[in-house]
Amino acid sequence: MRARVFVLLKPSVFDPQGQTIADALHSMGYETVGDVRQGKYFELELRSSSADQARSLAAEVADKLLANPVIESYRVEVDQ
Amino acid sequence: MTFAVIVFPGSNCDHDAYHAAKHVLGQNAQFIWHKETSLKGADVVILPGGFSHGDYLRTGAIARFSPVMTAVAEFARTGGPVLGICNGFQILLESGLLPGAMLRNRDLKFHCEHVRVRVEQVDTPFTARATRGQVLELPIAHGEGNYYADPDVVRDLESSGRIVFRYCTADGEISEAANPNGSLNNIAGICSEGRNVVGLMPHPERACESVLGSADGLVLFESVIATAGAFVGQGAVRTA
Numbered sequence: 646m647r648a649r650v651f652v653l654l655k656p657s658v659f660d661p662q663g664q665t666i667a668d669a670l671h672s673m674g675y676e677t678v679g680d681v682r683q684g685k686y687f688e689l690e691l692r693s694s695s696a697d698q699a700r701s702l703a704a705e706v707a708d709k710l711l712a713n714p715v716i717e718s719y720r721v722e723v724d725q
Numbered sequence: 726m727t728f729a730v731i732v733f734p735g736s737n738c739d740h741d742a743y744h745a746a747k748h749v750l751g752q753n754a755q756f757i758w759h760k761e762t763s764l765k766g767a768d769v770v771i772l773p774g775g776f777s778h779g780d781y782l783r784t785g786a787i788a789r790f791s792p793v794m795t796a797v798a799e800f801a802r803t804g805g806p807v808l809g810i811c812n813g814f815q816i817l818l819e820s821g822l823l824p825g826a827m828l829r830n831r832d833l834k835f836h837c838e839h840v841r842v843r844v845e846q847v848d849t850p851f852t853a854r855a856t857r858g859q860v861l862e863l864p865i866a867h868g869e870g871n872y873y874a875d876p877d878v879v880r881d882l883e884s885s886g887r888i889v890f891r892y893c894t895a896d897g898e899i900s901e902a903a904n905p906n907g908s909l910n911n912i913a914g915i916c917s918e919g920r921n922v923v924g925l926m927p928h929p930e931r932a933c934e935s936v937l938g939s940a941d942g943l944v945l946f947e948s949v950i951a952t953a954g955a956f957v958g959q960g961a962v963r964t965a
Contacts, residue, residue, distance in 0.1 A: 654828075658873060661833050661907075710790075713783055713819065715826035716873055 646691045648703035649722045652712045653684035687711055699723045726950055727753040729767030731797065731813075733788045734759070738774035738810065742930040746771075749933045750946050759791035769806050769850075769949050770797055772813025774866070774928055784827055784869045785815035794820055806850040806949050807922045811867055814914070814924030823915055823924050824882070825874035831907025835868040839938065840905055842913045842927055843893040846886050849916045851923045854948040860897045861890075861941040863927035865905060870926040872908035872915075879909055890914035890925050 654660045660682050667681040689706070693699035703721045712719040728746040732739045739756060746769075747754040757764060759777075764770060777788035788794070794816075801807045801822055809817040817823040830836060841862055844855040855861075874882070882888050890913040894903045904911050906926075914925025929942025 658828065659831075659907075661829050661831055661871075665833060710782070710786065713786070713826050715818075715824075715875070716828065 646693045646696070646699045647724045648689045648691055648699050649724075650687040650689065650703055650707050650711055650719055651684060651722075652687070652707070652717050652719045653682055654716055655718050658716050685711075696723045696725055726768045726953060727755065727766060728769045728771060729755055729757045729764050730771045730773055731793055732756050732758050732773070733775070733777035733791060733816075735777045735779055736773050736775035736812070738812075738928065738930060741928070742771045742773045742810065745930040745933040745942070745946060749943070750950060752950060757793060759788065759793045761793050762796055764793075764796050764800055767800075767805075768953055769808070770800055771930075772797070772807070772809040772816050773930070774811030774813060777812055777816065780812075780869075783819065784812060785817075785819040788812075788816045789820035798822060801917065801919075801922045804919060804921050806953050808851055808945065808949070809922075809924035810928055810930060811865075811870075811926055814926055815869065817922060817924045822922050823917055824878050825872055825915070827869045828871040828873050828907070829869055830867070830871050830905070835866075836870070836905045837864075837866045838905070839864050840913075840927060841893050841895055841897075841903065842890040842925075843897050843899065844889070845891055846889045846916065846920075848886075849889055849920045849923050850949045850952055851945045852889060852948055853952040855944045858897060859944075860893060860895065861927075861929075861932075861944070862939040863929055863932050863942055864939075865927050867906070867926055870906040870908065872906075872912040872926075874909065882912075882915055883910070885918070887916050887918070887920075888912055888914075889916050889923055890927070
């Protein structure tokens with residue numbers, strides 16, 4: 646079973662990399678692009694017997710390692 | 726006094742810290758590999774600078790799970806003096822021994838230069854021999870030294886006097902221009918509630934001999950050598 650974990654800086658935390666990418670896009674002429682936030686994406690292969698179990702395991706490892714709760718939040722998706 | 730310098734895969738200031746403790750200050754020093762589970766009777770623990778585990782995922786994020794960190798946390802809990810320098814500071818943040826987190830430097834550049842920091846607190850084992858307001862010239866070398874914590878955490882650090890070093894001008898003025906990385910409130914170093922765990926981004930161990938451009942880092946080592954015994958047992962009984 647595969648889980649996908651998306652980690653992003655919290656909205657309250659300034660993202661200098663995202664800002665730099667947004668500035669680059671604007672200088673390329675993409676004036677309709679607004680804010681850009683850069684994050685991390687993880688694919689986890691899990692030996693779980695149910696989607697709920699996989700979701701719970703992915704959230705546990707995100708809490709412990711993949712995301713730093715001081716500055717980041719995360720979202721988990723599980724393939725059915 | 727025996728200094729333990731913890732060595733992670735990717736540490737690269739471990740020898741600088743060892744050299745400062747042993748050859749400049751004439752103390753005992755020993756390297757402790759991160760897979761060890763004992764600090765071997767050390768009186769002071771240094772988590773050195775570098776790029777532990779290649780800075781993969783986040784700086785310090787993987788090192789915090791090294792076996793030796795359980796012993797470091799126990800040593801800290803019982804009042805033992807712990808100094809985290811640069812990547813060592815990042816490891817202390819990831820492990821929760823100090824609050825907050827590091828973001829990429831505001832300008833996304835790796836800063837390798839001499840900066841000034843003002844000593845804000847002299848009641849930690851690493852600043853007891855300094856004077857409040859003293860300006861130290863120390864090198865920095867980091868890409869992720871932009872200190873961040875939630876506003877209530879920063880307020881608590883301010884009100885409890887746990888901001889130990891701030892980036893400043895040569896005159897000791899705290900200004901945006903003197904802030905190399907965007908750290909909140911010019912924070913360069915903080916301490917734990919028990920005050921025995923100190924983390925800072927600048928490198929005192931690389932500034933212990935005038936031939937290196939500055940000997941201002943000596944005061945951190947002299948402080949802990951002079952006072953480590955006095956801090957033992959504060960807030961907790963140290964058994965190790």
